Each structure stands twice: as C-alpha cells, then as structure tokens.
Amino acid sequence: MPELYQLTIKEKLEGLKNSSFSSLELTESYLERIKRIDPELNSYITVIEEEARVKAKESDQRYQAGSPLPLDGIPIAHKDIFCTEGVLTSCGSKMLANFISPYSSTVVKKYEESGSVVLGKTNMDEFAMGSSNETSYFGPVKNPWNNKCVPGGSSGGSAACVSAGLAAGATATDTGGSIRQPAALCGLTGIKPTYGRVSRYGMVAFASSLDQGGVLTKTAEDAAYLLKAMSGHDPKDSTSLNVEVPDYINEINQDIKGLRIGLPKEFFSMNLPQHVEKSISDALKVFEKLGTKIKEVELPHLDLSLPVYYVIAPAECSANLSRYDGVKFGYRCENPKDLDDLYMRTREEGFGPEVKRRVLIGTYALSAGYYDAYYLKALKCRRLIAGDFDNAFKSVDLILSPTAPDISFALGEKSSNPVEMYKQDIFTIPANLAGLPAISIPCGKHKGLPLGLQLMSKSLEESKLLRTAHHFQLNSDWHKSWPSL
C-alpha cells in the first residue's frame, strides 16, 4: 500500500471520491511531511497551513454534497512568482520580502476555482533569474535526490517540493527553461505550454515576451490535470490566446503510433556526456517500439539561441524591474538622503548580483547607439530561430533533445561563473524564443541523479506532448521512483 503522497492525482481524486481518505487527511499528510522534510530542503518560502486546512474542509463538504470541483482537495504549491492575495509574494527577492500581494493572479484564481488546496509558495531564483535556485534571497534549495546538489532553477522550489512529495504538483514559470531544467534535475515531468496559453496576469514579470506559466508534476497524466486547470484565455492579458483548451486528460490515452520524432543534428553534434547520450538512445528505443518514426532534422540557427536570449531577456527585465524603486511597495532603503539616494540604495540593497547583472546588460543593450546592434538584431535572429522550427515541423511532429546538458551539479559549483550557469538552458531556450510548447520527462539516472529528455511541438499542441510523454511513461519506470528522505 503506497503512502498518500505517492498516489497520482488521478488516484487521489478517486480516493477522495470513494472516501478512502478525506481532503483534510490528505492535506494534513502533506503538512506533516513539509514540517519534517522541508527544513532541510528549503523548497517553501511560505507554508499556508491554516488556510490550507480551511480549504481542505470546504473541499470535503463538496465531496459530501456530491458536487466536487475538477481538482477538489488536491494539495498543490505555487511558485512564489504568482501573486496571491493576502499572502507574501516575494519572487525570491529581498526587494519583495515584505510584499503581501493585494490581488491574486489569474493562475491562482483558476486553481481556487478548481477546488485545489494551496499548501504554500515555493522558493525560486530571484525574479526567476537563475538555473540553480542559488540566487534566492531565501537561501538555496536542495535537490531531494542529493542534498549537496542543486534542484535546478529558477523553479527549484517547485521542483524540489514535488520531487520530495511535499505537494501533489506545483505551478512554475519558464522563461528560458525554468520549468524543464529543474524537472530534469529532480526527476519530474515539467511542461511549458505555448506562449499565451496560460495567463501572465499576476505572474511577476521577468521577460514578458518569453515568460510562460506551467506545471511540475510526477507524471504526464498529473500534468494534464493541472495544466487543464490553469490554461485558457484571459482578457486581462493581451498576449493570452483566445483559443479553446483541449481535454488534456482524455486525449492523453490516444495512440502515438506513426508520430514522427525529429532529432536536431545541431544538438546531437555537441559533445554530450556519454550517460546523457545513452539515456536518449535508450528512450528512442522505447519510442520506436511505440510505433513512432525517428529522423534527423536541421535547426541551422540554433547556435544563436543563447546570445539572442541573453539580449532579449535582460532588455525586457531591465524595464520590468524598474518599478522596484522604493516608492510604492517592497523594500526601501533606510533614511534616504534624497530621491537619487532612495533609488540607488534601494536597488543596490534590494536586488541580488544576478538580477543586477541582467538589469545592467539589458539597460546597455537598449541604450542609444546600441539598440540596433543588440536588441534589434536579437529580434531578427529570434525570427530566424522561429523560422527554423516552422521548417522542421513540416517533416516531423515532435522534436526531441536532452533537457539539460547533464545531471544536477553541486551547490556553489557554477554560481561564480555566470556563463557556465547560462549554458544550463542551451536546450530549453529555443522553445521560449519561438513561443513553442515543450515538456521534460525523466529518462534515466546517473550517479543516483535524474536525467531528462525534452519534447517540443508546434504551437498549441500540448496535448500531443502530454500524450507522447504519457505513453513513454507507460513503458518506462524513471518517473516512478521517489528519493529516500
């Protein structure tokens, strides 16, 4: 008999429906685990204990009344980037370490409407800038598979907490890989949907044209449940897509026979570690067995992705973070002498080094005389990269690659070398630049640490990604194991 936290979301919903356990019992079991395990992991910034119990009881009443909501009683966690009314929304920064949001993001509201129980807000790299969760003002998060290693980032808290069984699933955001890379490093399923699929309203902005909300879960099927609840058009977000959201849960069982999977030769010509290559080739055997066709594709401008990303994302962030000036909310320096002092010391003291680095890069890239050479050129290259994907998807349905260059690394190993850290996202950034959906699923282990593979598809084909991932998981065991804690 598995423990409650080990049940899939589908099994949990059945258990609640059959009264095998109550929503309150389920929530209590998670709260107990958080209390026991999280002091070491540091995956939560805020645990909303009392409110979670209240919501769980409400959920139990709905089950008793025979009218449960789609995710009724499922305990989840929100990345601390999603504004939650009345709750600290810190974005992992000292700048917002005192910010109790006056409103809730669309994503938070949608989960409320789906009946889920929010256990708390998860740790993250400061303003989602980082790939190891080491830039958080609230301290680093540890990888549940090895507490000397990082969980990845920026959604490191969400990944660690789901991986350790401290929530049934967690929301996350992905600007350059912040859902998928931690999914890979923590042995989870992580999906970044199409840009515009999930509302950005109330999601603290890092790089507006790249940011996209998504989820981290144990399985693709769990992801289908959570993604369905958070997706859909939002009139409050002008970049939100006004298209219907498919029934991910039902469509997940459809056959994947005949799907064409492309392997970009540019990715596989890099010097990949042997264990990474092996995990991919093992996975390909499973996919071939499932009746898919594997072929090579070309994405000739792929090498531009990293430099293009590190112009566009910092440029947008330099403007998005201007509102943190000590005037209206958040951190304000002590005894400012005058306005300039208020601005300079508030931002000097309130932001960490990685945020400052990106604000500086972005400000520089947008400056008079450099705009054409950097920002405008980056926008043009971005279109070339998107065009590569358009071409590739003429001959394949999905594109497969490793998610991250390797397994997780030790805390502190890369934190003094930004460029090494940036390379963590080399496989994930292209999907953000092209606005495409992508999923990461576990596909192996090395030295006891998980490895992940990434699947990308055309816009709005999340269903195809979930389905393919689900069929892989029906024929593999990598997603089933739990770290011993």
Place this chain on the structure above:
Amino acid sequence: MNAMSEWETVIGLEVHVQLATKSKLFSGASTLFGSAPNTQACNIDMGMPGVLPVLNEEVLKMAVKFGLAINASINSPTQFSRKNYFYPDLPKGYQISQLDNPIVEAGFLEIIVKEGKKKIGITRAHLEEDAGKSLHEDFKHLTGIDLNRAGTPLLEVVSEPDLNSAEEAVAYLKRIHSIIRYLEISDGNMAEGSMRCDVNVSVRKKGNKELGTRTETKNVNSFKFVERAIQYEIKRQVSVLEAGENVVQETRLYDSQSNETRPMRSKEFANDYRYFPEPDLLPVLIDDEFINSLKDQMPELSESKTKRFVKDYQLTEYDANVLTVDLNFANFFEEVAAKSKNPKLAANWVMGELSAFLNQENLTIQETKVDSKKLGNLLNRIEDSTISGKIAKEVFEEMWNTGSSPEKIIETKGLKQVTDSVEIREIINQALDQNPTQLEQYKDGKDKLFGFFVGQVMKISKGKANPEQVNKILKEKLEE
C-alpha cells in the same frame, strides 16, 4: 525692434490632449478629475508586480477620429513602446507610449493668418499614458504621490516646424482645441491640464535655410502663456545671438508669475529613454471597416460649418468664423437662428450682447443665463415690432438678471412699442409744440434738426415709439 526684423522664428508645438474616456488607457479605473488622492488608481495604474495593460478600445476610436479630422494617415498595425525613465510619479518606471508606427501620421490643418490661410503640417499624433502627480507643497520635507492621473490616455500631437510667430502658434493651438472639442474627444480644459503644450522655438537670420538651435519650453498651460512664452524666447534667443553667443539646446520652464522662461535642471531631462516595443501589448491592427465606421460618425467640423453658415445664413465669413470657433457656441447660434427665423439678427445678438454678458461674468456658453429659446423669443419680438432693438437690450439685461421671459418683462414694464399712428401723431405734435424755436429753424432750411425731433419723440415715448413710423409721420408733418 528693427533688429528683430532681421530674424525669423521657427516654432513647432507638441500638444498633449487628454482624451475624455470614462476609464484609463490600460485599466478600468475611472479618469474623473479632482478625486481624493490615489482613490482612482487600481493595481494596474500603480504598477503592482505582475499587472498587465489592456488597451481601451475607445481610445483607438478617438485617435482615429482625430487623424481623420487632420487629413492624416492611420497606421495599421500601430504599435506601443516603453519609454524608460525613473520618476516617483511614474509607477512602472516606464511610460507606455508610441515611437515607431504611431496611430496617426502625416496630417495637416489650416490656420487663418493676416495673409489668408496657412497650412500647418502635423508630423504625428501618438497615444501614451499620463503619469501621476508629485505634490511637493503639501508635505514638509516629503513629496506626496497622487496616482489618480496615472494611466489617463493622452494623444500627443506633434506639429511640423511650420509656425513662424506666437500669433500663428496660438491660432494653431486654437484649431487643435476646436477639433478636439468638435470631435468630443477631450474637454480641452487647459487649466485642468486636459490640454498641455510643449513649445519648440528657434530663430535664424532671414533667408537662412538651416534651422537655429532650438529650446523646448515644457508644459505651458494656456493660450496666453503660450503666446508670452514664445515672445519671451524669441527675444531672449535673438539677444543671445546678437551678443555673438550660441543658443543652448535645452529644456526650459515658463514661469507665468515673472513672465519668463528658465532652464530646467539638467537632470530633469538628460535621459536616454531606451524605447523598445511593449511586449505586453501586441501590435494593433486597424482595418478599413473600423476606420470607415468612424468616418460615418464624424461630425461637421468648424471649417465646413463656417462654409455652411455663410451659405445657409448669408453671414459674412468673419461672423461665421467667430460663431464656429466653439462647437457649443455654434450650436447655440443655430438654435437661436432656428427660433427667430432671422439668422443675421441672431448672429449679431449672439456675438454682441450675449457674448458681452458672458465675457463680463467669465461664463461659457453652457453657463449662459439666457437660453437659446428665450433669446429667440426676444428676437421675434423685435421682428414683429413689439419692441425696438434698443428696448430689446433693456429687456435682455432684465432677462439675464432675473431669468424671466421677454414677454413677461415687456408686459410688466410696459415696454411694448407704440405703433398706433394716431398716438404717434399726438406725440409728434407734443414734441413740435415744445420746441418752437427749433421748428422755426428747421423750416428755415436747417434739415439737420430732423434727427433732433426724432430724439424728442423717442424721449417723450420713452423709446417705445416705432422708429420707422416716427420717421414717416414726422416727415409728413414737417412738410405740411
């Protein structure tokens, strides 16, 4: 002043028009003026973490209407950009504005100058959000921030440097004012800041092709101040140049108290705004169907109204121009004209007596104490000879002061004109009897005295005798 005539002035104006929408440019908060600080700023206006802008479609309609009124092209797609700078009343640290592909581009309008009509080019008109207000006076050692105005839609109208004098600049501003009022896209209230003006002025030696170095005087908020600020800048720049020095390109402020412009602190404008396309808003497509539907809604603007007034009411072009400067004024005139059936008389009264009373009490036409119906009735009493034009002025004053109807005033004050020829004959006899000496002189050939007798008759009748009849009967009488 002789020296001045060697110089030529070049002026370009940037006019910020606050658009009269119910809600803000990118949020649902109200735009009402004068509420308690920060009561009309929602999370979006305050730049809370995570908020996003959503474009108010009403604003697009207003901007397109303005574009149509100035014969401009409408850009589709039109695009928003972020203009980055730090200021406490700018909540996001950037202003959402337009740089490339502004909604309105390459238009013109005509102003009337001494030599006739002059075409003034309009480079562009773009949409942007207003900032909040910093309140420096109300707090000791602190600055208060009121974000009620933050996010209010502005249309920034940028002219070509086609204006050559303060008078032309004011004429241009008044045309812009007239257009926005006619389109009902702004109340154009300069005192409340609904229309603000940045003035770019440079001077050069006559005949020079190259433009001189310009200064920009910011936020001038009345026609009079615009005129004075320009006049001051022209004088200042000419004296700088004549002293052999160079005009410094800078941003200046106009101080209406001392009637001079002075430079702003360099920090206040030394900005690289680092514009880039606003990623939170997609480029906006404006299709022909949208534009055509607005074309159908376009009101008659002052230029065509002037032409119509000349044609339909047989007014002079001058009178028609005066009447059409303000839409409400023009509408009031048309109501009076319709009521009185004598447009010429209506025009004279609206421009004359009514305007004089309005000006005296500093009222707008909407605040008039004599409405168009009552004024029309009064004019009809002149038309049907119940009263003379002179008596009518007396009645009008009474109407203005008491709000009473002309009929009632004529009745109670007994001002009805005497038209009974027997009665008039009697009054004439009385006047002739009382002035035998003058009668003698008249008969000896002093024709000029005819007027004297008319005056006497009017005096005896207290102005009520019908002047035409008095003339006719008096002539008969004197020729007997």
